[in-house]
Structure formats: C-alpha cells, structure tokens
Ligand SMILES: Nc1ncnc2c1ncn2[C@@H]1O[C@H](COP(=O)(O)OP(=O)(O)OP(=O)(O)O)[C@@H](O)[C@H]1O
C-alpha cells in the first residue's frame with residue numbers, strides 16, 4: 001500500500017493583519033491576507049513599492065521589523081505556530097529550515113568577516129556540516145550562481161565585492177543549510193539583465209533540486225513569470241488576485257483601457273496598471289479631463 005502524500009502546507013497564513021507605527025497611532029500595512037505554500041512550491045509576490053511585500057515576507061517567518069506589529073491572524077510553518085513559538089524554537093528554525101535573502105544584501109553581512117566564513121556559520125552552528133565541507137559546498141553554490149572566481153571570492157570581505165555579487169553570496173548563504181523555505185526579497189535587483197537571467201535560472205534549479213519552497217518577492221512580471229508556480233498580487237496591503245501564471249492574471253492579460261501612460265510619468269508601468277485597474281475612475285479624475293484620444297489599450301507587457 002502506498003503512503004498518502006503529506007499534504008500539510010509548509011506555510012499557512014490566515015487573515016494576517018499587520019500594523020505599522022506612525023507617530024502615536026498604528027496604521028494598517030497588511031489588511032487580512034491568506035497565503036498557503038506547499039513544499040517545493042515557488043510563490044511570486046508582486047505589487048508596487050509600499051504594497052506590503054517585504055512586511056508579508058517577513059511575517060511568513062514570524063518576524064516583524066521595529067515599529068511593526070502583527071495584530072491578528074495566524075502564521076504556521078510545518079504545523080508550528082510561529083506567532084506563539086518560543087524564541088528558542090524560532091532561532092532553531094531561522095537559518096536552518098527557513099532562510100531569508102534580504103532586499104539589502106549589504107546590511108545582512110557582517111563587514112568584519114570574510115564571505116566564506118559567514119557562509120559556513122549556520123551549517124556549522126546547526127550541526128549540518130563541518131567547516132571544510134560547508135566551505136566546499138559554498139564554492140559550488142558560488143559557481144552555480146555565476147560568481148567570478150568561485151574558489152577565491154569567498155576570501156573577500158563584503159566591501160570588496162559588488163552589490164550584485166553580494167546579493168548572490170547572500171543567496172548562496174541562504175541555501176547553505178538546504179532550508180525548506182527561502183524568502184527572496186528582490187534578490188536580483190542589482191544585477192544586469194544577462195546575469196539576472198543566469199542567476200534566476202540557477203535559483204530555480206537549486207530550489208527544484210532540493211524541493212525548497214520559496215516566496216519570491218519582485219516588482220518584475222517577467223521575473224515572476226520565470227520563477228513562480230503561483231502568483232499573488234498585493235496592492236496597499238490587500239490581495240488583488242492570485243493565479244498560477246502571469247498570463248492568467250486578469251489585470252495583466254486582459255486588455256484594459258487606461259489613460260495614456262505617457263500622461264502619467266510619475267507612476268511606473270506596473271503600479272500604473274494596478275491602480276488603473278482598481279482605481280480607473282479615481283485616476284481619470286486625477287489626470288483631469290482625459291479626452292477619448294488620451295486613452296490607449298495596453299497590457300502589462302507594453303507599458
Ligand atoms: N518599521 C516600520 N514602521 C512603520 N511602518 C513601516 C515600517 N516598515 C514599513 N512600513 C510601512 O509598511 C508599508 C509596506 O512596506 P513594505 O516594506 O512591506 O513594502 P514593499 O511592498 O516591500 O515595498 P518595496 O517594493 O518598496 O520594497 C509601507 O507603507 C511602509 O511605510
């Protein structure tokens with residue numbers, strides 16, 4: 001008799017509400033979002049700047065930044081309630097079973113230690129591998145992530161490599177313990193397009209090889225199309241929609257009549273489309289007296 005597959009989600013977030021302190025009051029940042037992630041699945045989280053992507057990504061690890069609090073809902077990782085788990089339980093999970101690749105890689109490294117020494121810290125500390133083996137594994141990961149001179153680059157300090165190289169070293173470090181879940185917060189923003197494509201495919205290969213689940217945060221629809229099994233779109237702390245491919249996102253695939261983007265240079269194409277979709281009336285008002293000729297038919301790809 002074959003055993004039934006384990007269908008317990010790896011991550012289960014229910015009706016999560018998160019507030020941020022603003023002067024004396026708390027304002028909502030995330031307004032009741034659900035998220036379910038199975039083992040090995042990659043969820044793309046997209047939305048304009050300030051939508052709450054990083055806040056939600058951190059909450060998936062049971063973590064909030066200073067000045068931010070979780071005011072309702074639940075977060076479970078592999079059946080463990082992260083909002084009530086002890087500091088010791090969380091410490092054991094973070095780095096070992098859950099890893100995070102921060103939006104700002106520089107802030108996540110200790111400037112006083114060489115890259116490879118920081119790389120081996122978690123596997124050694126969690127008893128997963130010895131120094132030598134995890135350093136060798138680090139070099140292999142550096143090579144997969146297309147870092148130049150993978151054997152040598154680990155001997156550098158964080159300030160001796162470029163921003164894009166540091167992002168890749170951080171990605172390698174996140175994978176050092178082969179975690180069950182990695183939160184990637186815009187890990188390729190500092191890379192040129194060619195390197196970005198190579199690094200994305202390396203990340204995709206590594207997460208598939210180790211059945212790692214990932215939450216992949218980005219602004220970029222093309223990136224999310226390459227990376228994600230499922231996509232969730234956030235707007236101002238709320239879920240706008242969720243779909244299993246970019247093509248199925250109605251805001252992206254439907255041809256939407258929107259005011260001519262050239263008339264709204266203050267918004268990026270992506271933010272612009274999201275807003276137009278939801279707040280078309282509001283925007284037409286902001287733009288003021290848009291004549292028929294100022295409306296164009298466009299899709300997310302053409303802006
Ligand atoms: N420490 C904090 N205290 C109070 N409010 C915060 C704090 N950090 C973020 N916020 C607010 O939460 C909202 C969402 O921030 P978040 O960083 O999650 O956005 P984001 O979608 O990741 O944006 P970006 O694409 O620019 O990284 C913003 O309006 C921000 O002002």
Ligand SMILES: [Mg+2]
Pocket residue numbers: 053054055103185
């Ligand atoms: Mg962010």
